[in-house]
Amino acid sequence: MKTKYLKSVLLLIFCSIISLQSYAQKKEWKLISYNVYWGMQKDSTENKSKFAAWIKAQDPDIVALQEMNGFTQQNPEFAPKGANPNNLQKFAESYGHPYVFIVREPAPDGSISFPVAITSKYPIVNVTRVVDNASHGFLTAEIEGMHFVVTHFHPFSSEKRGYEIDQILATIKSKPAGEKWLFMGDLNSVSPLDKSAYDDNKLRDFIREDRKKRPHNKNLGKDDELDYTIQQKILDFGFVDALKVTHPQFIASAPTKLFYDQSKFPLRYDYLYVSSNMKNDIVKCEIMKDDFTDYYSDHYPVLLIFKK
Known part of the structure; x- marks a missing residue:
């Protein structure tokens, strides 16, 4: 009996060592999601070389970009007459990403x-571009067996954001179960996981005051309070807020030192979610704040490092 027990224990230890070695050997992936502000307006260099240099220095595997105004996939003929568009293909290649997709020209x-x-070091396949019923559109794509959603929700309507998140979650639900998903972007909404940071009502009161100047600002919920329902739907679906795994405390993604017209108070509108089957793969997630990101956009980028 003791011999059998000892063998079982040794087998368990051996399997644990193999499992740990296998995890340690997994490749670390680096993903950045960044709202770059009006097509990188603050970078006046040719082909946005300052942004490209910053991204290259981070050496990410995948980059998700929002507000890519003035960018064309690669063909200038798609641009409006008289316009001088930025070439997304050329831009991404300058920091080592030969694979690119934009949701629309x-x-x-x-x-x-x-x-x-979205841009990547690795082939991007099974891409869908959705522009209907989505204010800025959303992309779904597959890279190395992982599924990605990149979007930018409506900036001034809580109701429209509700339609957008329902459409995205329905899209994910229609796919085979058990896949690994990463969902990211400027979601223009607050999370219940950050509720204590907004309990002073400064953000709510700012939106109420801003509405007097901009009646189209309908960012509060039906009760004229901050609307947590968008992010709650994502959490209820089973997604994991990657930033909260490594940083439980509140960290704002806006405003930067440049400015931010939707609030002068700290808030988090930029998110990077992973499906629950990826939670243990998270190595690090953070809001990237440095001398470049302080001034080249009104949002800070979000970084995720994970193992696969």
Whole structure:
């Protein structure tokens, strides 16, 4: 009996060592999600070389971008007449990403659509571009067996954000169960996990005051209070807020030292979620604050390092 017990214990220890070695050997992936402010407006260099240099220095595997105004996938003929668009392909290649997708090309009439985009060191496959019923559109894509959603929710309507999140979650639900998902972007909404940071009502009161100047600002909920329902839907779906795994305390993603027109008080609108089956793969998640990100956008980027 003792011999059998000892063998069982030794087998368990051996399996544990193998499992730990396997985890340690997994590749670390680096993902950055960044609202770059009006097509990187603050970078006046050719092909946005300052942004490219900053991204290259971070050496990410994948970059999710929001507010890519004025960017075309690679073909200038898609740009409005007289416009001088930035080439997303050329831009991404300058920091080592040969694979790129943008949710839509610049509109022929020159209107601003705040498109989202994704770039990668590795092939991007099974891409879907959704622009209907989504204010800035959303992308779904697969990279090395992982599924990505990149979006930018409506900036001034809690109701429209509700439709957007329902559409995205329904899209994910329609796919086979058990897949690994990463969901990111500027979601223009507050999380119940940050509720204590907003209990002073400064953000709520700012929105109420701003509404007097901009009646289209309908960012509060039906009770004229901060609306936590958008983020609650994401959490109830089973997604894990990656930042909260490594930083339980509140960390704002806006405003930067540049400015932010939706609040002068700290808030978090930029998120990076992973499906529950990826929670143990998270190595680090943080809001990236440095001399560059302080001034080149009104949002700070979010970094996720995870193992696969």
